[in-house]
Amino acid sequence: MSTSVITPSTGQNRWNHLHKVLSKPGPFSDEDWVPGQDTINALESSKIFGAGGLGCEILKNLALSGFKDIHVIDMDTIDISNLNRQFLFRQADIGKPKAEVAAAFVERRVKGVKITPYVGKIQDKDEDYYMQFKIIICGLDSIEARRWINSTLVGMVDLEDPESLKPLIDGGTEGSWLSARGQARVILPTLSSCIECQLDMHAPRPAVPLCTIATIPRQPQHCIEWAHQIAWQEKRKDDTFDSDDMEHISWIYNTALERSHQFHIHGVTFQMTQGVVKNIIPAIASTNAVIAASTTSEVLKIATSCNPYLENYMMYAGEEGVYTYTFEAEKKADCPVCGNLARNMNVDANMTLGDFIDSLGEKAEAQLKKPSMRTEEKTLYQRFPPQLEEHTRPNLQLKLRELVEDGQEIAVSDPAYTIDFRFRLHFK
Ligand SMILES: [Zn+2]
Incomplete structure (x- = not known):
């Protein structure tokens, strides 16, 4: 050998x-x-x-x-x-x-x-x-x-x-x-x-707005989403959609295909239909x-x-x-994890605190889904415990300019993370 x-x-x-x-x-x-x-x-x-x-x-x-x-x-x-x-x-x-x-x-x-x-x-x-x-x-x-x-x-x-x-x-x-x-x-x-x-x-990545799906589909996937999210609700309300049921998938596929023909969009396939409704990445x-x-x-x-x-x-x-x-990506001094400065954030002073909180989920520099926040002096909004949530809830209706000053720093926490995120708010 x-x-x-x-x-x-x-x-x-x-x-x-x-x-x-x-x-x-x-x-x-x-x-x-x-x-x-x-x-x-x-x-x-x-x-x-x-x-x-x-x-x-x-x-x-x-x-x-x-x-x-x-x-x-x-x-x-x-x-x-x-x-x-x-x-x-x-x-x-x-x-x-x-x-x-x-x-x-x-x-x-x-x-x-x-x-x-x-x-x-x-x-x-x-x-x-x-x-x-x-x-x-x-x-x-x-x-x-x-x-x-x-x-x-x-x-x-x-x-x-x-x-x-x-x-x-x-x-x-x-x-x-x-x-x-x-x-x-x-x-x-x-x-x-x-x-x-x-x-x-x-x-x-922003989700495709429902209005695009409902009114002006541009891609084959939009037609499938329409069949899945809108047409199914209208036509088959009484059936619970099951992505493993072949008859259900076939129905979505045929409905999406019909819609794609109406809008002259090509490319709807059975496999793509399965992929979109099951959220499988192809x-x-x-x-x-x-x-x-x-x-x-x-x-x-x-x-x-x-x-x-x-x-x-x-x-x-x-x-x-x-x-x-x-x-080589740069280390940032205002990184909430490895830096020591608050991160600058431009905001509309007339926005309500509630809208600001919702916007943190979408903002690229924050991406926080369940934030609570405070300034050095006061709590702006706190999700837990329930008593504190109730106490700070009225702030959600107030405008940012009624709660913080231009250039003021806030500390934001989120249950998904163990650290605080510091942002310095600048009024636009
Ligand atoms: Zn860092």
Whole structure:
């Protein structure tokens, strides 16, 4: 038997190529980097934490990159709609927790790797838990979860203790109709630009207004939404819509098709109909693969110092061809997480406090859904406890100029986050 045969079942030869890479300096490797066994040990002993919707790709990549101690959190169970792109899951796994099934699958395939799953939310764990890891890699699908892990990791940094700084590698793909965009970011909490610094680069995509859907559809998806949200209510009020019922989907499809003909819009298909009503994001398996590969290779570089890591933001656009662009996002002094100044916000002084509060959900620089707020002197609006809510509720009707002064600072809290957000309000 030839010794060059790779035998994945025993595992050892699987890493030969990787060990070669890790045993010689590259053109950009640090001067103080000693290639060889130490680097390999650093890789194998690095405890890595991973979470999120890019989980299958990231977990597979980490295991195949030689990491041996991986912890993974995911709260979801496997749905039939996951099977086309989340390749660690099979028909028989439907209904089981993703974290456990993925961990067992990768452990079976890559011998010697230990994967510890936890079924739940990243927010269930505290600083002590995150402190055990060397690197955190996330492919989370919600901005709320990203902001939470970001502020937690920034809050953990103790300048006296270098071990308390946990690099955060964040990968994201945009989930919306027909989009194939994504980004990979390397964040060194407190040292480099953080997720909160970059918040306004990820403005919430406005939902298609109901009036567009109702009156002037422009895209095939608008016709499907019309059939789903409006026509169903009018024509089949007594049937509860079930997105798994083929007759229901067919009805939506035919109704949407008819409407698309009226407005000379092309492209309504059965598959798109299913995708829109079930909110399934179509055909971005390849985007996930690109972003997961990029983020995992950053983890490898940081764990072993074999090459310089990304500084600090790579964006990917794959709708027409393949395009990537890398730049260094700036750390912001008015970042509510890693900066120390209040963030400036222009507001209309005649807006009511209630409207202002509603607007914070949409404003790119805030994106807070359930804010409470106060000035240094008084509480403007407080959601909890109920007595305080009742007491501050009349303020919602007042205009901003009756409550705060031009240039005044307010502190905003939101149940999704552990920190306060400071904004300085400037009247337009
Ligand atoms: Zn920041």
